[in-house]
Amino acid sequence: MRVPLYYMAPVVLLTAACSSGSNHHSYNAADDTAVSMNEVAQAADSTGFTNDITSVNSPSRKRVRTADVRCRVGSVFNAVSTLEHVVRSVDGMVSESVMQNESVVTRDISYSADSLKRIELYTPVANLTLRVPTASLDSVVHTLTGMATFIDYRTLKDEDKTLSYLSNAMKNNGPAPAAIKPVAKSSTLAIAQYKDQKYDTQTDRRIENLAILDDVHYATFTVQLFQPQQADVQIIVNPERLTRAQFGTEFLLAVRSGFESFGALFIFLISCWPYIILLVLGILIYRKVLRKKLSVQ
Incomplete structure (x- = not known):
C-alpha cells in the first residue's frame, strides 16, 4: 500500500x-x-604576574619542586598502600608503582628421604613515582619519613624556572615580522619552509612553558622502599630421588652396559687385526733370533 x-x-x-x-x-x-x-x-x-617577581620567594615565580627519598620500612606493602592513599587524598597522581622481591640466595638442604627444604632469602623493594600538588609535598614526605625505620637518603630540590618561562613567552609575544617577499635567490618553497619552522619553534616554546606550569603546580616525588631480608621456606620433592630408577632396573642397566662395553672392546680389537698380526710376527722373529744367539754361545 x-x-x-x-x-x-x-x-x-x-x-x-x-x-x-x-x-x-x-x-x-x-x-x-x-x-x-x-x-x-x-x-x-602569558607574561603577567600578580606579584612582584623580583623577590626570590614571590608566589608568582615559577618554582619547580622535587623530592627523592630512599628508606627502609617495616612493611613495603603497607607503606606503598599508605602513600598511594595519601597522594590520592590530596588530588595527586601515582605515575608509577612497582613492588617486587629481589632474591638474595637460594639453598636446598635434605629434609627427608624423598624431599628437600628450599630456603630463599629475598628483599622486598618498591619504586614509586608520585605527582603531588606542590602545597602538599611536605606533608606527603613527612608521612613517608614517619613510617621509615632507616633513611638512606632524602633529597629536596626547589628549582626556579622563571627566567626560562619568561624567555619563551617573550619570544612568542615578540612583534610580528614583516611580510616576506620572494627575491631572486629565494623561492616560495623556501619561504613556506621558513614559516613552518618558525611555527614549530613557537609551538615547542609553548609546550615547554606548559610543562613548566605543570611542574610548578605538581611536584615530582620519587620513592625507593626496602625492608629487611625475609626467608621463604618450602618443602619440595627431591628430583634426584624422584627420577632415580629402582634397584632391579639399575642392575639390569648395569649388566647391559657391561655387555655393551665388552662388545665395543671386542669390536675395537677386531678392527686392529693388522696390528695384532704384526705384533705376533715381531714376537716370533724376536724369539727366533734370541734362540740363535743362545745356541751360538
Whole structure:
C-alpha cells in the first residue's frame, strides 16, 4: 500500500530538524575546543604576574619542586598502600608503582628421604613515582619519613624556572615580522619552509612553558622502599630421588652396559687385526733370533 505524501512530510521535517540540531551542537563543540586551545596558548605565553617577581620567594615565580627519598620500612606493602592513599587524598597522581622481591640466595638442604627444604632469602623493594600538588609535598614526605625505620637518603630540590618561562613567552609575544617577499635567490618553497619552522619553534616554546606550569603546580616525588631480608621456606620433592630408577632396573642397566662395553672392546680389537698380526710376527722373529744367539754361545 502506498503512503500518501502529506503523511510523510512531518517525518521528513522532523528528521531535518534533528540533523540541524546535531550539526549545530557539533559546531558549538568545535568552537568550545577552539576557545580552550586559545586559552591554553595564552596561558603558555602569558607574561603577567600578580606579584612582584623580583623577590626570590614571590608566589608568582615559577618554582619547580622535587623530592627523592630512599628508606627502609617495616612493611613495603603497607607503606606503598599508605602513600598511594595519601597522594590520592590530596588530588595527586601515582605515575608509577612497582613492588617486587629481589632474591638474595637460594639453598636446598635434605629434609627427608624423598624431599628437600628450599630456603630463599629475598628483599622486598618498591619504586614509586608520585605527582603531588606542590602545597602538599611536605606533608606527603613527612608521612613517608614517619613510617621509615632507616633513611638512606632524602633529597629536596626547589628549582626556579622563571627566567626560562619568561624567555619563551617573550619570544612568542615578540612583534610580528614583516611580510616576506620572494627575491631572486629565494623561492616560495623556501619561504613556506621558513614559516613552518618558525611555527614549530613557537609551538615547542609553548609546550615547554606548559610543562613548566605543570611542574610548578605538581611536584615530582620519587620513592625507593626496602625492608629487611625475609626467608621463604618450602618443602619440595627431591628430583634426584624422584627420577632415580629402582634397584632391579639399575642392575639390569648395569649388566647391559657391561655387555655393551665388552662388545665395543671386542669390536675395537677386531678392527686392529693388522696390528695384532704384526705384533705376533715381531714376537716370533724376536724369539727366533734370541734362540740363535743362545745356541751360538
